[in-house]
Amino acid sequence: MSEATSNGPVLTQDGVPLKTSLAKALRREKLRAFLLIAPLLVFILITFVLPIGDMLWRSVENGIVRDTIPHTIESLADWDPASGETPGEATFAALHVDLLEATKEKTHTRLGSRLNYEISGASSMFRKTGRRVKKMKDENFKEQFIKVDKKWGDIEYWRTIKQFGPRYTGGYFLNALDAESTAGGVSFKPEDERIYLFLFQRTIFLSVSIMLSCLLLGYPIAFLLANLPVKTSNILMILVLLPFWTSLLVRTSAWKVLLQQQGVINDILVWVGLVNDAGRLVMINNQTGTIIAMTHILLPFMILPLFSVMKTISPTYVRAAKSMGANDWTAFWRVYFPQTIPGIGAGSILAFILSIGFYITPELVGGTSGIFISNRIAYHISSSLNWGLAAALGVMLLVMVIALFYVYDKIVGIDNVKLG
């Protein structure tokens, strides 16, 4: 009996539960399927999941303070920065022990530069002290330290050391949000020191602009491609895909040649007489340059999903609309356009997400006003070596994209996205 009895699971003819039997029958297939994807799985784990995990980890990891000056951190446990007094002699003694050890390993300079991210002057303070610490006498450490560098008598430095004592810290994220933790709790930095929120804002604004200009330019092209005879549309399609076969760097550099003030476009405009020689347009090393060059680069990502969606829309819909009395515009707007929304969604998401993390093009043509948050992340990774902050900024970018994706899903619906 393979039908469900009133109690108990469904059994096979042999009395084995049907589910067990089914699982057994499917096990081989599942194993095969798993083996087929295993190489890719390993690849993704190593090249994608692990680096991202590492980045998430680095944005909060802060072992360096505790590892370099463990005794100092321990003795700071009882100290309350709100008391208004610098730590006592015992703490300075512990610091002496720690620094003797650290100078041997030469790790005190690294700690100095780490703390310098939080409070300027920390780097020189540790380097200076490191040079003198061996010569210190075994008494009156506090006095001797302050003599070497009077910053040791400044309560703010001690507060910072105590604050970054724990193994994990939210400090990088505070920094990434242009905030800082002061004696009065968490607050935004002074107006003139804020940079990241502004950069995030600009990144989003520019990405949206690029996405919209891709849509405006790509929609008619996709429409044309989808409605031309196959022979013609194939040739045009090659033209659309051509940029993919050219190096990104070459394309961006080409824009430099075209857009600069002594460049091709300005020359033509002057020659035609639309602008005079003194009033050559500034189209590069600013936001305009970034938007133009990136729209060009991301256009295929908008055209392709639009094209594949439009290709599936039968021309009879528009004909039907016209037969019912709709003029060209109504037929397009009420019948054709709504059916292309999945393509618009897919193309916009693609263009937006790609542009929000773009690096090379804004770096080359963006100047100072056209750079993205990604350029700042790159700066922290390769120049300032503040990897923790770079990681925190990266995490925020990731969270932001996921959040926007979520909002998009709520408004448009992710199942309304069609890539082909």
Next chain:
Amino acid sequence: MPATDDAFVRFSKVQKSYDGETLVVKDLNLDIAKGEFLTMLGPSGSGKTTCLMMLAGFEPATNGEIYLGDMSINNVPPHKRGIGMVFQNYALFPHMTVAENLAFPLQVRKVAKAEVETKVQRALDMVELGDFGSRRPAQLSGGQQQRVAVARALVFEPDLVLMDEPLGALDKQLREQMQYEIKHIHENLGVTIVYVTHDQTEALTMSDRVAVFNDGVIQQLSSPDHLYEDPQNSFVAQFIGENNKLNGEVIEISNDVCTVKITDGTILRADKMNVDAVGDGTTISLRPERVELDPAVEMDNMLEGKIEELIYLGDHIRVRMNVAGNSGFIAKVRNRGDRRIFAEGEVAKLGWSASDCKALDLVS
């Protein structure tokens, strides 16, 4: 101006070419009366759909005039022609509900909102889908989608409705049911319908008149019974219904009857349809159900044939015979209780009257 008063749609010397070299429609002249159900029937590539598209306004006529009422509509864009249309795959707008689909033609005509609702509901009731207004087309079965498409083409009360193979995507049973429904709607509303199909049963079931297309030319334009009984040429005879072909030569013509000597020497008498003179080659067309096996009385044409195969089909038995050198000769025998039982290999007598077989142009 149309010559006759009762012509509602008129094709006058209409020609159509896509490439400037070959004509898809060659000199079409056709009058359609108001309230008529006219079917354009033909194999694919015969030009029937092109004619419909020219009437709807989606294809311009290369030459000639198309009149609707007494106005030439050659330069009227499709959305101003006021012609309802049902498409092959229904073309229901997938992003709108059924009610929104039906409301669309009314909204673009700026009909008042309350009136739109009444009309939509009435149209839905007409096709017995009164409760389905809020559904999406994808949630409907094929037959229901078909009905919505018909209702949508009718909801703005056009005088002329075009249907382009609307039942092609349905299964056989549903197709038959829909044929009757469309026919009844036509009878109740009195609209003029121009219907395109390649299915002859559909054409015969529904139409007042059928225009059989082939090669860009109307081969025959007549009522369904005439089409079947009196085909004007071999193409129509073979395209409509089943048909036995016997090739031969005309040896005598007297009035409407001619005598034909077929290839193996047998002499037959047949209705003269489109043969001109003695000595012409001809193909005789004969419907299988008109063949009498073992005839009780003497008939115009009496032959003998060997039974090759018997196929039992319930209401009738198909008998494949070798008659006059033609081994594909089919006779249909009605399944009566008192019928004689035939056996394969048996040689049987058969006969038919001269008026049941038509002498037509020769086809090989």
